Amino acid sequence: xxxxxxxxxxxxxxxxxxxxxxxxxxxxxxxxxxxxxxxxxxxxxxxxxxxxxxxxxxxxxxxxxxxxxxxxxxxxxxxxxxxxxxxxxxxxxxxxxxxxxxxxxxxxxxxxxxxxxxxxxxxxxxxxxxxxxxxxxxxxxxxxxxxxxxxxxxxxxxxxxxxxxxxxxxxxxxxxxxxxxxxxxxxxxxxxxxxxxxxxxxxxxxxxxxxxxxxxxx
Amino acid sequence: xxxxxxxxxxxxxxxxxxxxxxxxxxxxxxxxxxxxxxxxxxxxxxxxxxxxxxxxxxxxxxxxxxxxxxxxxxxxxxxxxxxxxxxxxxxxxxxxxxxxxxxxxxxxxxxxxxxxxxxxxxxxxxxxxxxxxxxxxxxxxxxxxxxxxxxxxxxxxxxxxxxxxxxxxxxxxxxxxxxxxxxxxxxxxxxxxxxxxxxxxxxxxxxxxxxxxxxxxxxxxxxxxxxxxxxxxxxxxxxxxxxxxxxxxxxxxxxxxx
Amino acid sequence: xxxxxxxxxxxxxxxxxxxxxxxxxxxxxxxxxxxxxxxxxxxxxxxxxxxxxxxxxxxxxxxxxxxxxxxxxxxxxxxxxxxxxxxxxxxxxxxxxxxxxxxxxxxxxxxxxxxxxxxxxxxxxxxxxxxxxxxxxxxxxxxxxxxxxxxxxxxxxxxxxxxxxxxxxxxxxxxxxxxxxxxxxxxxxxxxxxxxxxxxxxxxxxxxxxxxxxxxxxx
Numbered sequence: 001x002x003x004x005x006x007x008x009x010x011x012x013x014x015x016x017x018x019x020x021x022x023x024x025x026x027x028x029x030x031x032x033x034x035x036x037x038x039x040x041x042x043x044x045x046x047x048x049x050x051x052x053x054x055x056x057x058x059x060x061x062x063x064x065x066x067x068x069x070x071x072x073x074x075x076x077x078x079x080x081x082x083x084x085x086x087x088x089x090x091x092x093x094x095x096x097x098x099x100x101x102x103x104x105x106x107x108x109x110x111x112x113x114x115x116x117x118x119x120x121x122x123x124x125x126x127x128x129x130x131x132x133x134x135x136x137x138x139x140x141x142x143x144x145x146x147x148x149x150x151x152x153x154x155x156x157x158x159x160x161x162x163x164x165x166x167x168x169x170x171x172x173x174x175x176x177x178x179x180x181x182x183x184x185x186x187x188x189x190x191x192x193x194x195x196x197x198x199x200x201x202x203x204x205x206x207x208x209x210x211x212x213x214x215x216x217x218x
Numbered sequence: 219x220x221x222x223x224x225x226x227x228x229x230x231x232x233x234x235x236x237x238x239x240x241x242x243x244x245x246x247x248x249x250x251x252x253x254x255x256x257x258x259x260x261x262x263x264x265x266x267x268x269x270x271x272x273x274x275x276x277x278x279x280x281x282x283x284x285x286x287x288x289x290x291x292x293x294x295x296x297x298x299x300x301x302x303x304x305x306x307x308x309x310x311x312x313x314x315x316x317x318x319x320x321x322x323x324x325x326x327x328x329x330x331x332x333x334x335x336x337x338x339x340x341x342x343x344x345x346x347x348x349x350x351x352x353x354x355x356x357x358x359x360x361x362x363x364x365x366x367x368x369x370x371x372x373x374x375x376x377x378x379x380x381x382x383x384x385x386x387x388x389x390x391x392x393x394x395x396x397x398x399x400x401x402x403x404x405x406x407x408x409x410x411x412x413x414x415x416x417x418x419x420x421x422x423x424x425x426x427x428x429x430x431x432x433x434x435x436x437x438x439x440x441x442x443x444x445x446x447x448x449x450x451x452x453x454x455x456x457x458x459x460x461x462x463x464x465x466x467x468x469x470x471x472x473x474x475x476x
Numbered sequence: 477x478x479x480x481x482x483x484x485x486x487x488x489x490x491x492x493x494x495x496x497x498x499x500x501x502x503x504x505x506x507x508x509x510x511x512x513x514x515x516x517x518x519x520x521x522x523x524x525x526x527x528x529x530x531x532x533x534x535x536x537x538x539x540x541x542x543x544x545x546x547x548x549x550x551x552x553x554x555x556x557x558x559x560x561x562x563x564x565x566x567x568x569x570x571x572x573x574x575x576x577x578x579x580x581x582x583x584x585x586x587x588x589x590x591x592x593x594x595x596x597x598x599x600x601x602x603x604x605x606x607x608x609x610x611x612x613x614x615x616x617x618x619x620x621x622x623x624x625x626x627x628x629x630x631x632x633x634x635x636x637x638x639x640x641x642x643x644x645x646x647x648x649x650x651x652x653x654x655x656x657x658x659x660x661x662x663x664x665x666x667x668x669x670x671x672x673x674x675x676x677x678x679x680x681x682x683x684x685x686x687x688x689x690x691x692x693x694x695x
Contacts, residue, residue, distance in 0.1 A: 063628070063671040063678075065635035067646055072667055075659035157540040164639060171543055184550035192547055196538035203537060274594055304602065312600030322591035326613045326691045336599035339609060368691040381595075388599055 007186040010177050014187070017173030018194070021159050024091055024169055028155045031095025036102025041132075043103065044110065054103065061100030066161055069093045074165050090162035098155050105147045109140035146213065149206035153199050160195075170194070224286065225250045225392045225423040226314075231270050231280035233263070240266045241277070242447040248392065251421040255434040255455075258444035259470055264427040265319075267444070268394045271425070272314040273307060284310055285391060312340050315385030315393035319400050321377040323369040329380045330356060330365040333387045341388070355383045359413050375406030379413055386417075393417075395426040431474050435459055443467045482665050485652040489666065492648030499562070499644060500631045503569035507630065510570055511577025515585075518578070533575040541572050541633050549640050565637035573630050580622045584615035617689035624681040628674050635670075645669070 039057055042050035061069070073096070074089040082088070113136050121131040141148075163172030174191050178184040226248050233241040240263045248254050256264045270277040273290040282289040289310055291299040302310070323332050333352035337343050343351070356362050359379040369377055378398055385393050395414065399407045411433050418424060418437040428434065434441055434455055441458040443451040443466075451464045462468045482489075518529045536544075545568045552558070559567065588611055596606045638647035649666045653659040 059675060060667075060671055063674040064667045065632040065646065065670060067635040067638070068649075068663060068667045068670060071649075071663040072660065075653075075663055079660055157538075160540045160542040161636075163542070171540070171546070174546065178550055183554065184546070185554050188543065188546050188551050192539055192543050195540055195543055196535055199538035200534060272598060274597060308597075308600040308602055311598055314598065316595070316598040318591055318595060320589075320591055322589070322595035324592055324595070324610055324614075326617075328691075335609065336601075339605055340600040368693075370692055370694045384595075384599070 002189075003183060003186050006181055006183055007190065010187055013173050013177060014170065014190070017168055017170045020087075020167065021169040021171075024087065024094075024159050024162055024167065025156055027091040028094040028098060028159065029152050031091060032098035032102050032151070032155060035096055035099025036106055037137075039099060039103040040106040040110065043107065058100040058103050061097050066093065066097050066158060067164065069097055070161055070165060086162070086165040086167045089165055090159075090167050094155060094158050094161070097158070098151060101151050101154075102148065105144045105151060106140055108147070109144035110136055112143050113139045143213065146206045146210040149202055149209060153202040153206070156199055156202065157195065222286075223249050224283070225252070226271060226285075226425075227283045228267075228271060229281050231267065231277045231282070233266050233270055233275070234278045240447055241270065243280070244444075244447070244449055246442065246449065248423060248425060250391075250423055252439045253418045253424045253426065253437055254440050254442060255438040256425065256427045256442045256444060257429065257431075257434065257470070257474075262444040263447040264444050265396050268316070268396050268425065268427055272311055272316055272394060274316075276301075284313060308340070312336070312388050313391050315388055315390035317378070317381050317385050317393065317395045317398050319397040321369075321374070321381045321401070323377055323381055323384070325369050328366050328368055329361060329372065329376075329383075332369070332380055333383045336384065336388045352383070352387060355386050356380075358386070358416075359383045360409075373406060374402045375409045378402065378410045382410075382413055382417075392423040392425065395424060395428070397427050397429070399428065399430060429474055431459065431471070443470070445470075481652075481656055481658050481661060485656075485662070488648050488652055489645065489669075492643060492645035493669070495642070496631070496634055496644040496646075499565060499569070499634050499637065499642070500627075502566050503573065503630050503634065504627050506566060506570040507573035507577050510574035511581055514574055514578035515581045518582075533578070536572060536575045539572075541568065542636055542639070544568055544572055545636060545640065561637070561640050561642045564640060565634070565642045568637075569630055569634060572633070573626060576626045576629075577623075580619050580626065581615075583622070584619040585611065587618050588614055613688075617685060617692075620681055620685040620688065624678060628678065631674060632670070 039054045043054035043058075045051070070090060070093040073093040074086065077083070077085060077089055077092075117135055117139070118131060121135045126134070159169055160171035162169050163175060166172065168176070170191055174184075174187040177187045224247055227246070229245045231241050231244040232239070244263070244267055246254075256267070258264050266275070269275045270280075271282055273282075276290055281291075287310070290302055290307060292302050292306075294300055301307075324335065327335060330349065330352045333355055334345070334348040337351055338345060338348040353362065353365065356365055359382055361376060361379055361383070364372060364376060364380075369380070372380065382393075382398075398414070399410050402410065407430070411430060414424070414426070414433065415437045426433070426438070438455050441453060441455055442449050443458065443462075443464070445466050451458065451462065451467050453463075458467070459471065462471055514529055514533070517525050520526065545564070548559070548568050548571075549564050592610055593606055596610050601609070634644060635646035637644055638650060641647060645666060649662055653662050656662065
């Protein structure tokens with residue numbers, strides 16, 4: 001049932017594809033943090049337009065399927081003159097999508113920073129910007145680390161979606177091989193195990209971080 | 219073991235949790251209309267004893283009789299004792315009221331809803347009858363005007379009075395009180411104790427685990443003092459509170475009287 | 477935007493929407509049912525069963541939905557288990573979402589203080605009466621917000637079934653796109669539809685939650 005030869009022959013292709021998945025993952029995480037930070041600062045600024053822009057962004061990203069978002073970006077980019085960039089489209093779509101959840105996570109983290117810390121910063125004469133970069137954000141990121149790790153596990157689990165716009169990441173490589181060899185078990189089983197192992201190590205990391213943070217606070 | 223005048227009797231109650239023995243053979247008998255206070259340091263097994271008396275946590279060894287009827291178990295034709303079927307146990311439990319330290323009101327029911335629940339669901343009386351009964355009982359605990367309020371909007375003292383009303387509504391043969399005022403702010407203790415004192419004068423059988431020396435003095439017919447899983451001393455309030463025989467009782471009372 | 481295109485393909489998209497709704501409701505019901513079974517199994521006290529549920533849960537937490545879909549769609553037929561597209565999709569959503577449903581049910585049940593159940597026992601209520609009158613009414617209020625989140629996730633993931641040619645909304649959109657030269661407009665319109673429906677749902681559930689948990693309000 002399990003054709004070992006087919007499996008070993010697929011290993012090089014799968015390895016190359018795994019590198020693409022990794023690159024995609026890193027890009028998505030960076031974009032997610034970027035969009036998330038930007039959006040949360042807009043949302044907590046005193047600018048009404050910025051607030052509503054951020055709220056709308058979060059609502060739309062959370063209220064539509066990632067697949068649909070991916071197609072919107074994929075077909076939207078050419079209208080901006082960027083053509084044939086499937087990888088970019090996938091990274092952008094997943095990054096934008098995850099950025100909405102990152103916004104929520106960071107907002108919770110920021111609201112967790114005691115007002116007293118802001119007052120303390122003000123009392124020693126720190127500027128607003130300084131207070132943000134030196135007092136608020138470092139604390140917010142630390143508190144949010146477990147939740148962010150969980151969010152990035154979800155990002156990893158979202159990367160297979162890039163296969164629908166023909167980015168040759170791990171899952172799409174699997175589809176290609178099985179279409180050629182008419183046999184799926186040899187590719188999809190190892191792929192599934194790979195995702196599960198990596199995702200679960202992330203989850204463990206998140207749990208460990210959470211424990212560490214609790215110890216830190218008590 | 220039939221004694222018409224006896225509300226509840228327990229003999230040789232032992233309760234173990236794993237390696238930990240909390241009760242080491244407790245026996246007691248409470249007459250109809252009697253008010254018994256159980257005192258003792260924390261960890262002495264007072265609350266566990268109450269929970270054995272209504273089978274919330276069945277004792278490891280020993281027997282409890284409720285008005286002469288064995289609680290929680292029944293005899294098979296070949297002479298061994300087995301747990302009572304749930305339906306019969308429930309009927310016995312409904313005859314024993316309980317008031318908890320942390321009130322345990324159902325937050326999704328109003329004050330009167332909490333009182334009506336038992337009569338309606340367990341005794342099976344109609345909703346309007348239950349409402350009439352509950353209104354009357356809420357009057358007895360002085361909460362008529364709070365009938366339609368949810369527990370979240372009641373003070374601790376009011377919640378505990380509703381909990382007492384909930385227990386009364388089942389017209390139990392005995393009510394167990396598990397440190398009913400320990401979770402209350404000092405200024406709310408009085409209103410709950412007043413309700414309990416008035417019950418004590420109404421010939422309601424009560425077993426009260428409490429640290430309130432004043433209540434024990436005024437309302438109890440008898441005080442049991444427990445330590446390390448045993449009843450070490452018992453007597454009338456005047457005997458026990460003014461002239462404790464045991465060293466342990468003396469030490470305990472010194473701490474609580476001052 | 478070319479509104480005429482959207483009008484032209486509206487009936488086709490509506491058909492897709494209909495199937496999206498049917499599959500979503502089916503998926504929610506099935507995953508809730510399997511989730512309840514998982515909770516019951518993990519409370520059974522049988523060690524092997526408890527561990528099995530735990531392993532299943534961890535696997536699902538780690539696997540991408542799309543990979544699970546491919547496992548069921550491509551791999552299962554190779555070992556002789558074959559479903560047509562819609563059952564494959566329903567099975568995927570059910571298997572994927574039931575551990576999340578189980579977690580919500582478990583959380584809601586655990587959040588009810590044991591003292592309340594004990595109080596119910598002392599007035600003589602049966603287990604069924606306690607479940608129905610004390611636990612469920614409160615658990616419902618606690619479960620609605622996370623449940624809404626998970627259900628929305630399920631509806632969104634149902635769009636993935638377009639990949640295996642289930643004729644739901646995303647698939648119908650793809651078909652419409654193939655016949656026009658307006659992919660961006662169509663996809664943006666469909667995104668708007670999903671967003672409108674899911675946002676409306678979310679807001680309604682928040683109203684329902686408020687109603688169910690009115691008793692918690694203080695003062």
